[in-house]
Amino acid sequence: MKLYLEGHGHKYGTEQMLLMLFPDRRPEYPDTPPGPEEDFLRLTLKRGGRWMTGIALLRLNGRTARRSCRVPLAGTEDAVVRAREEQRALKTAFYRAAVELTGRRPAWGMLTGVRPVKLPTRAMEAGLTPARTERQLQDRYDVSPLRRRLAMDCARASLxxxxxxxxxxxxxxxxxxxxxxxxxxxxxxxxxxxxxxxxxxxxxxxxxxxxxxxxxxxxxxxxxxxxxxxxxxxxxxxxxxxxxxxxxxxxxxxxxxxxxxxxxxxxxxxxxxxxxxxxxxxxxxxxxxxxxxxxxxxxxxxxxxxxxxxxxxxxxxxxxxxxxxxxxxxxxxxxxxxxxxxxxxxxxxxxxxxxxxxxxxxxxxxxxxxxxxxxxxxxxxxxxxxxxxxxxxxxxxxxxxxxxxxxxxxxxxxxxxxxxxxxxxxxxxxxxxxxxxxxxxxxxxxxxxxxxxxxxxxxxxxxxxxxxxxxxxxxxxxxxxxxxxxxxxxxxxxxxxxx
Ligand code: SF4
CATH class of the missing domain: 3.20.20.70 (Aldolase class I)
Known part of the structure; x- marks a missing residue:
């Protein structure tokens, strides 16, 4: 799939999401704009005074979806945290556009990493209750009920x-x-x-x-x-x-x-x-x-x-x-x-x-x-x-x-x-x-x-x-x-x- 990244260099996160949502597609980074019939993803990051916004424009089989995700800039002074939050905004926007066009919701929602249990483990260690941790998996990452239960059980064992x-x-x-x-x-x-x-x-x-x-x-x-x-x-x-x-x-x-x-x-x-x-x-x-x-x-x-x-x-x-x-x-x-x-x-x-x-x-x-x-x-x-x-x-x-x-x-x-x-x-x-x-x-x-x-x-x-x-x-x-x-x-x- 033709990928156009604007305002950021998060190739790896974008490709991870591409592999999960469209396992048969391989990333391409062309210098020229897409043809009128071609599938593509334009993934843009915009930074304002208080927010950063990931915007995905996805065209697939002649249909187009534009979705976005906004995350606060507050608390992202640390470079590692900022990069993580930028990726979250971008991946979420891409995920939402893909779900709109395909109607498919992956079992692990928008989680692409190999260790999905780390997320609830860290959340509970930081003081979130199990109920709120599970809700975060649902609301923020769109993880299916069965996988939420698996992740929560494993997080308890890990803790x-x-x-x-x-x-x-x-x-x-x-x-x-x-x-x-x-x-x-x-x-x-x-x-x-x-x-x-x-x-x-x-x-x-x-x-x-x-x-x-x-x-x-x-x-x-x-x-x-x-x-x-x-x-x-x-x-x-x-x-x-x-x-x-x-x-x-x-x-x-x-x-x-x-x-x-x-x-x-x-x-x-x-x-x-x-x-x-x-x-x-x-x-x-x-x-x-x-x-x-x-x-x-x-x-x-x-x-x-x-x-x-x-x-x-x-x-x-x-x-x-x-x-x-x-x-x-x-x-x-x-x-x-x-x-x-x-x-x-x-x-x-x-x-x-x-x-x-x-x-x-x-x-x-x-x-x-x-x-x-x-x-x-x-x-x-x-x-x-x-x-x-x-x-x-x-x-x-x-x-x-x-x-x-x-x-x-x-x-x-x-x-x-x-x-x-x-x-x-x-x-x-x-x-x-x-x-x-x-x-x-x-x-x-x-x-x-x-x-x-x-x-x-x-x-x-x-x-x-x-x-x-x-x-x-x-x-x-x-x-x-x-x-x-x-x-x-x-x-x-x-x-x-x-x-
Ligand atoms: S490592 Fe496991 S999968 Fe690979 S050859 Fe040996 S037994 Fe088979």
Whole structure:
């Protein structure tokens, strides 16, 4: 779509809104005016003495709408606040014009960010009552009733965890970027282990070195590990002895006496064996994921998942016998070859197993995933909406509560991924990571260490290499890059200690 921005440079916010409202359109910034038949958006920002006004002139299929949104200038002296309010005025005007012409109201209204829960969490922290916070989601952002309820439940869970965190607590993430084979929809950094078996041992050597350096850093800073999450990829692609080496190093290096939970993302049922589960349990793992994604074999085949429904049940039985405190199962709504009836079957099948956590994802196809390239048939947005409506009702009926959620770019229908749990069995790691409540020390492939200063709302990111080839041998450099965590954490602790 042709975009003309006047009086501002908020390209990113405008494009985010464009992607959500018109996912098939790509932004263009032409030097010439639009032709008489061409669709376009002219988005203008005007500043007066007391107000700034976003004005959208949108033409779509021969029809035109002009809508505006006015926000007060008072309180926008700070540059960050001013930029945020400018974007709000512009995005709201664009949204209103689009709704007028299409008659479609997205489930999340005009919220485009990946973390919609931060908004109600911050509002309640600032003293707004839950009722007024929810009304703000409705009136200011046009969020649908179902999504408002999800956001409010997750905001309550986030606030409860936030209140329980001590300033010296951090979480530890370890990324294992290997999988037994590559799923067609995958957009993670993960290598098919068959093609790079020879990289696994050198990868683990580097990881052991990185763990040692990170342990030293955590000790010197006087921080404590509140949760551990080994993800990927598929960590259980590793052989039992390799898992033992990795988890043994974590146990020996970090003081885990105050650790609230220890998760290993087994994920792919075709990697789970009783030997690996015994290692995980013995070395501290108490939470695990077994991810079917679908309980229909034809859907699993269509997404190149390389395991059967039968293997899901087998793996689940093994995990239960190993005695984990909490088992998570992931499902995806919107998979190729699936339909609302198939999704219902999958969800009901998962609920019959009674895992403590269920995470329902909506398919997000990033550029480059094999499914996008193959052009496999996908359920329509309305069908995905039906799947999610069913899931959200059915999970509540079955006694689960939503505790964290996030959205992604290119997500089918602009919906969301939601983690549900039996009350009291939420994953603390998922909440602190998604809501950025404290620092995450990330080691291994693709990890991003986040140094979070919750009071100032500041986050400093330090990225690890994504691919095993780049990661191997990088431990000294990564340990060096992470040195800045020491004064950062010491300052956080000192700040908290000051009256
Ligand atoms: S198991 Fe997960 S990380 Fe591995 S290939 Fe499949 S989707 Fe990607």
């Amino acid at each position: 409860a965890v936030k209140r329980s965190l001590a300033p010296e607590e951090i979480s530890l993430y370890v990324g294992i970027p290997f999988c037994p084979s590559r799923c067609a929809y995958c957009s993670f950094i993960s290598a098919d282990v068959k093609g790079c078996l020879k990289l696994v041992e050198p990868f683990l050597d580097t990881l052991a070195e990185e763990i040692a350096g990170a342990g030293e850093l955590v000790r010197r800073a006087g921080m404590r590990v509140a949760s551990v999450y080994i993800g990927g990829g598929t960590p259980t692609t590793l052989a039992p002895a390799q898992l033992e080496r990795l988890m043994g190093a974590i146990q020996e290096t970090f003081d885990l006496s105050g650790c609230r939970e220890y998760t290993v993302e087994a994920g792919r049922p075709d990697t789970i064996t009783p030997e690996k589960l015994a290692v995980i349990r013995r070395l501290g793992g108490d939470r695990i994921s077994v991810n079917p994604q679908s309980l229909r074999d034809e859907v699993l085949r269509a997404m190149g998942r390389a395991h059967t429904v039968e293997q899901v049940y087998e793996a689940y039985g093994q995990v239960r016998r190993a005695g984990f405190t909490a088992v998570n199962m992931d499902l995806i709504a919107g998979l190729p070859g699936d339909d609302p009836a198939g999704f219902r079957e999958s969800l009901d099948g998962v609920l019959a197993l009674a895992p403590e956590n269920v995470t329902v994802h909506t398919l997000a196809l990033k550029r480059g995933s094999a499914l996008t390239l193959r052009g496999a048939p996908l359920p329509a947005g309305a069908q995905v909406a039906q799947m999610l409506d069913y899931a959200w009702d059915r999970l509540r009926e079955a006694g689960y509560v939503p505790y964290y959620l996030y959205r992604q770019k290119y997500m089918s229908g602009g919906f969301e991924n939601v983690g549900w749990c039996r009350p009291g069995l939420e994953s603390v790691y998922n909440i602190v990571m998604m809501e950025e409540l404290h620092s995450i020390l990330s080691l291994g492939g693709g990890g991003v260490t986040k140094l979070v200063d919750p009071a100032a709302g500041r986050i400093r990111r330090i990225s690890n290499p994504k691919y095993p080839y780049d990661y191997i041998g990088a431990a000294p450099r990564l340990t060096e890059a992470r040195r800045e965590a020491l004064p950062f954490w010491q300052a956080l602790r000192d700040g908290a200690a000051r009256p």
